[in-house]
Amino acid sequence: MPAHTAYPAAVRIVEVGPRDGLQNEAAALSIEEKVEFIERLAASGLQVVEVGAFVNPSRVPQMADTAEVFARVRRRAGTRYTALVPNMRGLERAMAAGADEVAVFAAASETFSLRNINQGIAESLDNYASVCRAALDARVPVRAYLSTAFGCPYEGPIEPGRVAVLCEQLRELGVFEVAVSDTIGVAHPGQVARVLDEVVPRIGVQVVALHFHDTRGMALANVLAALGYGVSCFDSSAGGLGGCPFAPGASGNLATEDLVYMLDGLGITTNVRLGALLEASAVIATRVDHELPSRVYQASRRTLRFQPEITDAERG
Amino acid sequence: MPAHTAYPAAVRIVEVGPRDGLQNEAAALSIEEKVEFIERLAASGLQVVEVGAFVNPSRVPQMADTAEVFARVRRRAGTRYTALVPNMRGLERAMAAGADEVAVFAAASETFSLRNINQGIAESLDNYASVCRAALDARVPVRAYLSTAFGCPYEGPIEPGRVAVLCEQLRELGVFEVAVSDTIGVAHPGQVARVLDEVVPRIGVQVVALHFHDTRGMALANVLAALGYGVSCFDSSAGGLGGCPFAPGASGNLATEDLVYMLDGLGITTNVRLGALLEASAVIATRVDHELPSRVYQASRRTLRFQPEITDAERG
Numbered sequence: 001m002p003a004h005t006a007y008p009a010a011v012r013i014v015e016v017g018p019r020d021g022l023q024n025e026a027a028a029l030s031i032e033e034k035v036e037f038i039e040r041l042a043a044s045g046l047q048v049v050e051v052g053a054f055v056n057p058s059r060v061p062q063m064a065d066t067a068e069v070f071a072r073v074r075r076r077a078g079t080r081y082t083a084l085v086p087n088m089r090g091l092e093r094a095m096a097a098g099a100d101e102v103a104v105f106a107a108a109s110e111t112f113s114l115r116n117i118n119q120g121i122a123e124s125l126d127n128y129a130s131v132c133r134a135a136l137d138a139r140v141p142v143r144a145y146l147s148t149a150f151g152c153p154y155e156g157p158i159e160p161g162r163v164a165v166l167c168e169q170l171r172e173l174g175v176f177e178v179a180v181s182d183t184i185g186v187a188h189p190g191q192v193a194r195v196l197d198e199v200v201p202r203i204g205v206q207v208v209a210l211h212f213h214d215t216r217g218m219a220l221a222n223v224l225a226a227l228g229y230g231v232s233c234f235d236s237s238a239g240g241l242g243g244c245p246f247a248p249g250a251s252g253n254l255a256t257e258d259l260v261y262m263l264d265g266l267g268i269t270t271n272v273r274l275g276a277l278l279e280a281s282a283v284i285a286t287r288v289d290h291e292l293p294s295r296v297y298q299a300s301r302r303t304l305r306f307q308p309e310i311t312d313a314e315r316g
Numbered sequence: 317m318p319a320h321t322a323y324p325a326a327v328r329i330v331e332v333g334p335r336d337g338l339q340n341e342a343a344a345l346s347i348e349e350k351v352e353f354i355e356r357l358a359a360s361g362l363q364v365v366e367v368g369a370f371v372n373p374s375r376v377p378q379m380a381d382t383a384e385v386f387a388r389v390r391r392r393a394g395t396r397y398t399a400l401v402p403n404m405r406g407l408e409r410a411m412a413a414g415a416d417e418v419a420v421f422a423a424a425s426e427t428f429s430l431r432n433i434n435q436g437i438a439e440s441l442d443n444y445a446s447v448c449r450a451a452l453d454a455r456v457p458v459r460a461y462l463s464t465a466f467g468c469p470y471e472g473p474i475e476p477g478r479v480a481v482l483c484e485q486l487r488e489l490g491v492f493e494v495a496v497s498d499t500i501g502v503a504h505p506g507q508v509a510r511v512l513d514e515v516v517p518r519i520g521v522q523v524v525a526l527h528f529h530d531t532r533g534m535a536l537a538n539v540l541a542a543l544g545y546g547v548s549c550f551d552s553s554a555g556g557l558g559g560c561p562f563a564p565g566a567s568g569n570l571a572t573e574d575l576v577y578m579l580d581g582l583g584i585t586t587n588v589r590l591g592a593l594l595e596a597s598a599v600i601a602t603r604v605d606h607e608l609p610s611r612v613y614q615a616s617r618r619t620l621r622f623q624p625e626i627t628d629a630e631r632g
Contacts, residue, residue, distance in 0.1 A: 185615070188581030189540055217530075217574045217611030218581075220537040224505055258533045265504030265534075295533030299501070 008232035010269040012048065013256060014179070014209065015041050017284070018069075019050040019084060020253055021241025023062045027288045031065050035072045040280035041238060042079040045271040046256075050103070053084035054093040070097035082143070086117060091131050095138060102135055103143040103179075104128040106170060108163050109152035112183075116147070125169055132173040144175040145211065149195065150187035160191075164198035171203045178207060179235055182222070185215025189225035196229045209233035212254045214240060214293065219254035220262055227266070234259060239281035239292035255294030257281065324548035326585040328364065329572060330495070330525065331357050333600070334385075335366040335400060336569055337557025339378045343604045347381050351388045356596035357554060358395040361587040362572075366419070369400035370409040386413035398459070402433060407447050411454060418451055419495075420444040421461040422486060424479050425468035428499075432463070441485055448489040460491040461527065465511065466503035476507075480514035487519045494523060495551055498538070501531025505541035512545045525549035528570045530556060530609065535570035536578055543582070550575060555597035555608035571610030573597065 018038050022029060029037070034052075041049050051073065052066030066083060075081060080100040085091045094102045106124050107113035113121045128144070135142045148155075149163045167178045180199060187195075192210070199208060210226050210233070212219035223234055236259045242252025260272045278300050285292050292298070334354050338345060345353070350368075357365050367389065368382030382399060391397060396416040401407045410418045422440050423429035429437045444460070451458045464471075465479045483494045496515060503511075508526070515524060526542050526549070528535035539550055552575045558568025576588045594616050601608050608614070 188578050190578075190581040190583060214533075215611065216577055216615050217533075217536060217571070218578060220533060221540045221578055224537045224540050255533070261532055262504050262506075262534060262537055265506040267506060295531065299532050 006230070007227045007266060007268060008230055010232065010271075011227075011263055012233045013046060013259060013270055013272060014048045014050065014082075014211075014233065014235045015046045015238060015256055016050045016211075016235050016253060017041065017237035017239065017241045017256070019052050019063070020235075021237035021239075023053065023060055024242040024252060025062070025288050028062060029287055031068050031072060033284075033287055034065070034069045037238075037280060037284050038069065038073050038081075039076075040276070040283060042076040042081075044276035044280055045273050046079060046277075047271060048080045048082060050082045050084070051099070053086075054090035054097075055084065055086050067093060067097045070099065084145075085131060087127060088131055088134060091135055091140075095135075095140060099140070101141040101143060102131075103145060104131055104175070105145040105147060106166065107147045107152075108158045108166055109148040109155045111154040112148045112152045115154070121166070125173070128170075129173050132175060136174050142173075142175045143177045143179060143209075144170040144173070145179045145181050146170065147181045147183040149180045150182040150191055151184055153184055160195045160198040163195055164202045167199050167208075168202045171207060176207070177209050177233060178203065179209040179211040179233075181211035181235075182213055185213035185219070187212060187222055188216075188218050189221050192222045192225040193229075196226060196231070200229055205230045206232070209235060211235035213242070213252060214254050214258075220258055223254070223259060223262070227268070238277060238294075239284060239297050240294040241284065241288070241292065252293060255292075255297065257294045257296040257300075261296045322546070323543045323582060323584060324546055326548065326587075327543075327579055328549045329362060329575060329586055329588060330364045330366065330398075330527075330549065330551045331362045331554065331572060332366045332527075332551050332569060333357065333553035333555065333557045333572070335368050335379070336551075337553035337555075339369065339376055340558040340568060341378070341604050344378060345603055347384050347388065349600075349603055350381070350385045353554075353596060353600050354385065354389050354397075355392075356592070356599060358392040358397075360589050360592035360596060362395060362593075363587060364396045364398060366398045366400070367415070369402075370406035370413075371400065371402050383409060383413045386415065400461075401447060403443060404447055404450060407451055407456075411451075411456060415456070417457040417459060418447075419459040419461060420447055420491070421463060422482065423463045423468075424474045424482055425464040425471045427470040428464045428468045431470070437482070441489070444486075445489050448491060452490050458489075458491045459493045459495060459525075460486040460489070461495045461497050462486065463497045463499045465496045466498040466507055467500055469500055476511045476514040479511055480518045483515050483524075484518045487523060492523070493525050493549060494519065495525040495527040495549075497527035497551075498529055501529035501535070503528060503538055504532075504534050505537050508538045508541040509545075512542060512547070516545055521546045522548070525551060527551035529558070529568060530570050530574075536574055539570070539575060539578070543584070554593060554610075555600060555613050556610040557600065557604070557608070568609060571608075571613065573610045573612040573616075577612045 057064035236256040237253035240255030373380035553569035556571030
């Protein structure tokens with residue numbers, strides 16, 4: 001039985017579709033297509049859009065054009081455009097591209113860390129300490145992802161106390177937020193409660209973001225559980241982009257549409273206009289080679305006699 | 317912000333796949349296939365399986381063989397085998413078939429009631445009063461569905477106070493439980509809270525069941541919200557069967573696998589063995605002409621290096 005506090009009045013959504021979504025899609029998009037997608041996402045009211053990653057292009061070819069995408073996107077006031085950076089070189093490229101903030105990515109599993117970034121956890125934190133120092137000197141805020149925080153494909157379950165210690169270590173590097181991430185989509189609301197019971201007392205709820213993949217359909221229920229702790233930042237991708245290219249139909253990140261539909265229904269402010277967001281997804285749907293997994297997107301594409309609208313009375 | 321009480325220690329799942337699921341599938345199953353499906357569902361530990369419906373076969377041809385299915389199913393101790401009945405004739409057929417309990421179906425929307433059962437709400441309650449009296453005289457428990465309780469395809473939103481009054485009227489007929497049903501899958505957790513705020517004080521939480529369709533991906537989050545009110549009975553269908561045959565990919569009932577995965581993670585007892593349930597779905601998947609929408613089922617079918625297991629420690 002989780003602690004239960006008041007739901008937050010507003011939630012900040014970090015749209016990761018152009019990065020975490022597209023880097024896991026088999027289809028490669030052109031620079032123009034990415035720019036249009038990002039501009040439509042920002043136009044829907046999203047406050048944070050992760051544009052891409054300054055990583056090794058031979059390992060993640062989908063992100064090789066991130067600098068060009070940054071250069072071409074017409075920026076909208078009210079939206080922050082961010083990028084993933086693995087090291088000092090990535091930070092320099094991100095700052096040259098004019099990223100409003102950057103994100104580093106650590107792992108809660110030693111094995112996953114070694115396999116994903118070729119560094120153990122301790123070594124990666126040393127590396128990120130330098131990145132954070134340089135970024136903060138340049139007044140560029142740094143976010144941290146903590147991947148495999150709910151389970152690892154190699155090590156299995158991860159101890160929540162260990163997740164909390166790593167969150168604290170990342171916080172000590174100067175990151176403003178830790179996105180505690182369910183990389184493989186195994187988390188359920190009971191586990192969310194156990195992780196937040198450890199993490200929130202350590203770093204404070206305002207520093208916690210949650211990043212879910214919807215592999216087992218738990219993502220929205222996990223968000224609801226986290227809202228009960230007062231967590232007010234969630235990552236999601238438009239349309240639920242990001243299914244593994246080797247598993248057709250595999251679902252990717254929590255879909256932004258589904259998140260917005262639920263938050264609208266709870267009367268929690270996101271500033272996102274669902275209709276505009278659905279249009280952004282409709283454009284990207286023509287570029288990827290599978291149906292978008294977002295249930296709200298799918299429902300919007302069918303001919304329904306009843307299109308629900310959240311009325312002011314319902315919000316009350 | 318909903319009321320929040322202790323989660324129930326155990327949840328009763330009403331498996332509606334053979335009825336609500338199959339009646340909405342384009343593919344017609346043979347009697348043998350239905351019997352195997354039902355026997356596998358019961359073998360997984362499900363306590364209640366809705367076998368079929370004694371309705372007009374010209375309107376719902378998929379249910380025309382319900383009596384034969386009842387006759388052939390080898391019954392398992394610990395499982396109750398139930399049937400939908402629209403009237404006295406249906407009740408008589410259900411009792412002759414040996415149904416352990418029956419269910420009547422009213423609607424919260426006048427227009428839906430007229431279109432679905434060709435009776436207004438008041439007329440349908442008069443009809444069900446006779447059915448309930450006869451059933452209870454024969455010691456056959458009666459459940460009630462209240463459809464379109466969260467929204468109607470013709471009337472739009474339904475006022476929660478109206479839902480509560482109808483629940484009370486059904487309760488007064490002698491039903492032991494009212495399955496408050498989101499027929500078209502528009503409910504979100506905020507609406508669940510508003511409906512339960514009205515319904516629970518009227519009839520008591522032990523009389524409330526909830527029946528969600530996962531059309532917009534909200535079903536599990538809705539369950540989680542309802543657990544916070546102490547609701548301990550939920551309807552679901554194996555594999556998420558029941559997508560509308562005219563909308564390929566449309567999602568049907570909340571999937572039993574997804575529900576069990578979440579409840580297992582919360583340490584809430586269901587008595588259902590997920591592995592056996594997945595086997596039941598795997599059999600039915602070969603009979604319907606589309607991928608089963610259950611996310612947990614889909615994840616189980618992929619080659620995953622990490623198959624999470626809910627450990628005793630995690631249940632704690």
